[in-house]
Amino acid sequence: MKSDTLIEIDHVTFGYDAGRTILRDVSMTFRRGQVTAILGGSGCGKTTLLRLIGGVYPPNQGRIVFDGELVDVRDKELLYRVRRRLGMLFQFGALFTDLTVFENVAFPLREHTELPESMIRDIVLLKLNAVGLRGAAGLRISQVSGGMARRIALARAIALDPELIMYDEPFAGLDPISMGVTANLIRKLNDTTGSTSLVVSHDVQECFQIVDYAYLMAAGGRVVAEGTPAELSRSEDPEVRQFIRGEPDGPVKFHYPAPPLAQDLGIPA
Numbered sequence: 303m304k305s306d307t308l309i310e311i312d313h314v315t316f317g318y319d320a321g322r323t324i325l326r327d328v329s330m331t332f333r334r335g336q337v338t339a340i341l342g343g344s345g346c347g348k349t350t351l352l353r354l355i356g357g358v359y360p361p362n363q364g365r366i367v368f369d370g371e372l373v374d375v376r377d378k379e380l381l382y383r384v385r386r387r388l389g390m391l392f393q394f395g396a397l398f399t400d401l402t403v404f405e406n407v408a409f410p411l412r413e414h415t416e417l418p419e420s421m422i423r424d425i426v427l428l429k430l431n432a433v434g435l436r437g438a439a440g441l442r443i444s445q446v447s448g449g450m451a452r453r454i455a456l457a458r459a460i461a462l463d464p465e466l467i468m469y470d471e472p473f474a475g476l477d478p479i480s481m482g483v484t485a486n487l488i489r490k491l492n493d494t495t496g497s498t499s500l501v502v503s504h505d506v507q508e509c510f511q512i513v514d515y516a517y518l519m520a521a522g523g524r525v526v527a528e529g530t531p532a533e534l535s536r537s538e539d540p541e542v543r544q545f546i547r548g549e550p551d552g553p554v555k556f557h558y559p560a561p562p563l564a565q566d567l568g569i570p571a
């Protein structure tokens with residue numbers, strides 16, 4: 303029987319170089335079929351964690367287990383197998399601006415499969431249909447709005463039917479309506495395709511609408527809290543409350559230490 307867990311991050315510590323630790327003793331469990339958020343402010347190591355899951359870098363300590371297999375960056379065959387099962391939506395979509403919508407979604411299919419053109423066409427149209435943009439297949443990327451571009455990137459991320467879809471800041475730069483549309487799509491695609499999703503974001507409220515579970519990371523690459531959105535919302539922990547409610551001052555200060563403003567501006571106090 304398949305275990306409930308698709309990915310396990312087990313006491314992982316990592317730094318790009320020896321002088322600076324980016325992730326500190328991080329442990330997380332991503333359950334099959336669920337949408338899990340990794341929340342945290344800029345620079346706390348969220349994107350780095352996705353790179354480790356994809357086997358781009360090895361942890362310095364601890365291990366990452368994907369569907370029962372230890373992710374070992376030296377094992378090229380295993381990495382290829384693991385990556386085939388991953389779909390990634392990069393920060394800001396990263397679409398090819400000189401290609402059409404259709405060609406962008408077809409790209410991974412052409413790169414990774416030998417499927418005949420007629421089948422590629424059907425798959426691309428189905429994926430575009432799933433994000434509501436079948437009618438936009440012939441447009442160029444320069445002709446579409448930011449919200450549409452994000453949906454096209456979503457269609458491309460699911461082109462190869464990944465079992466795990468990793469979203470890096472899927473809401474960045476979107477207006478509130480496009481954000482809601484994107485969030486609901488992430489949930490819908492997860493459930494209709496039976497995949498598992500990881501959403502890396504600093505947008506707590508948007509994520510809480512759609513995720514099953516969330517990890518909260520803080521500066522220094524530590525996990526400070528985990529739980530369902532309801533559990534985290536009830537937390538009495540000051541660090542958690544500050545992050546979830548977006549309060550400017552709490553344990554994490556909004557202002558970098560500075561002398562009083564009046565003093566800096568030369569105004570008598």
Ligand SMILES: Nc1ncnc2c1ncn2[C@@H]1O[C@H](COP(=O)(O)OP(=O)(O)OP(=O)(O)O)[C@@H](O)[C@H]1O
Nearest residue numbers: 318319324342343344345346347348349350351471
């Ligand atoms: N390839 C790299 N080499 C060295 N340092 C890196 C590299 N990539 C990221 N870093 C550093 O690692 C830290 C964590 O970066 P990371 O991108 O993982 O954070 P993040 O939480 O995803 O933040 P953001 O949302 O701003 O991207 C940052 O201080 C960054 O400067």
